[in-house]
Each structure stands twice: as C-alpha cells, then as structure tokens.
Amino acid sequence: MSTALVYPQLGTGAIGQFPVERKRKLRTVVNRSADGHVVTLADPAGAVTEWNLQYAGLTDAELATLEAFFAAAEGTLNSFTFVDPVGNLLAWSAQFSNEVWVKGPQLTVSGQQITNAGAGAQSITQTLAAPSGYLYCLSAQVKAAAATTVTMLIGNQSAARAVGTDWSTIVFAASGDPTFGLELAAGAAVDVAWMQAEPQGSPSVYQASTTGGVYENARLGDDSLAITTTDVNCHSCTVKVIHAEHL
Numbered sequence: 001m002s003t004a005l006v007y008p009q010l011g012t013g014a015i016g017q018f019p020v021e022r023k024r025k026l027r028t029v030v031n032r033s034a035d036g037h038v039v040t041l042a043d044p045a046g047a048v049t050e051w052n053l054q055y056a057g058l059t060d061a062e063l064a065t066l067e068a069f070f071a072a073a074e075g076t077l078n079s080f081t082f083v084d085p086v087g088n089l090l091a092w093s094a095q096f097s098n099e100v101w102v103k104g105p106q107l108t109v110s111g112q113q114i115t116n117a118g119a120g121a122q123s124i125t126q127t128l129a130a131p132s133g134y135l136y137c138l139s140a141q142v143k144a145a146a147a148t149t150v151t152m153l154i155g156n157q158s159a160a161r162a163v164g165t166d167w168s169t170i171v172f173a174a175s176g177d178p179t180f181g182l183e184l185a186a187g188a189a190v191d192v193a194w195m196q197a198e199p200q201g202s203p204s205v206y207q208a209s210t211t212g213g214v215y216e217n218a219r220l221g222d223d224s225l226a227i228t229t230t231d232v233n234c235h236s237c238t239v240k241v242i243h244a245e246h247l
Helices: 060-073
Strands: 020-034 038-058 080-083 109-110 113-116 123-126 132-142 148-154 157-163 168-176 179-184 189-198 214-220 227-231 234-244
Touching: 020 060, 060 214, 109 123, 113 179, 123 148, 132 148, 132 157, 132 179, 148 214, 157 168, 179 189
Parallel strands: none
Antiparallel strands: 020 038, 038 234, 080 214, 109 113, 113 189, 123 179, 132 168, 132 189, 148 157, 148 179, 214 234, 227 234
C-alpha cells in the first residue's frame, strides 16, 4: 500500500457503528461557447467521498486507539489507507473474467460458472491494497450442478464450505492479508453469482462493486477529536474521513 498509516478497527473488528453516513460528491465540467452552446462532461477526477463515523460506547482501549491514530495522522495533515465500512472492498465483484481476478492456469470462467479443468486445486483471487492483519469477512453466493465443496481464502487462512445445487451464501471470517477468493478442487465446476469482502466479522447485504472499497490517501476531516465520556469505560465521538480523487 502507498501509506504505512491505516485507519484502525474497533475491538469488535468493525471500523464504524451504525448509523454510518457516506456522501459522494461528483464534479461536472461545463464549457460555454461564444455562441451560447453549453457542453457538460463528467469529471471523475473531481469526485470526493466523505464518511461520518459516529461512535458510542467506546471502551478506554478503543478510545486510546483512536486518539493514537489522530496523533499519528496529525489531524488533517497526513494521509492514510481507509476501507469503506459500508461497502464491498472487491472490484468487479460479479465479473470473474475481469483482469483484477487472478486465476489458476487451469481455471476457466464462462459467465457465472468457474471450472477447474486441472488435476489439482486451482484458485481465483483478488489482492487489495488494504491493511494486513484486519479482521475480514468474505462471502459468496454459490451453487453447483452436483454437490461439492469450495475453499474460501483470506490471506493464508482458509475454510472449506459445502456447495449445494441451490443458490446459497457461504461465509468465512478471519484475520489475515488482503487476498480474497475461492479454491476449487480438481474437476470441480461452481456457479458464483458474486463475492464480497468486508472489514468486519460477519457479512452484510451484498453490494455490487466495480471499483472496490479501498481508499488510499484518505484524510481526517478535523484536526481534533471531540470526546464525550458518558460513564466509566464508555465514550462517544464522531470522526470525519475524506477521500478526494484529485489529491
């Protein structure tokens, strides 16, 4: 990743608490000619995404982690890597023929079907510029013509999951490096409707993604952290995170 500083997870493994507010601002370039004609063009490089993370019931340890992060970031000065707490981290999460997916040499993709024509296990994975050591949750919707198993991968962690003849969602959570995917046994063919990776311990509703949810060079929106202590070992605060495509 391009920066050593990463936004921390809470003790639960989550990055935010509900409600999380996310705003995306887009910019349009307008060219008005001398004869009065107007031409407008979208400017993707001008997009800005903002998150308002409202925390309540933070423990002393969780608050200390946030305070240490604010000190390391020096408020709005330094950039960091931020992973969207309400999005799918994977890019092209339902298009496994896309080049962002690294496929074993004997693995083929035809529509939703992924087939292993090799004599050994083959995998399809995607590696993100996300923090290592985070708690991640990988989920996928799968089915097969005949009952089989697939192995879900998060970094060097793995878990076998059964695949039936009807669509079902399989889930695996682990702390590890940000490489996510599935491994198929020799000769196996599995239909995969989608995959989703999230920075938390359990899955949420699937969100289709083409660009992914990892934001390098994000910044804090404030120079100080306003904290309210409501009880012993119980604190609340709000953190604003901003990512601008042009910075």
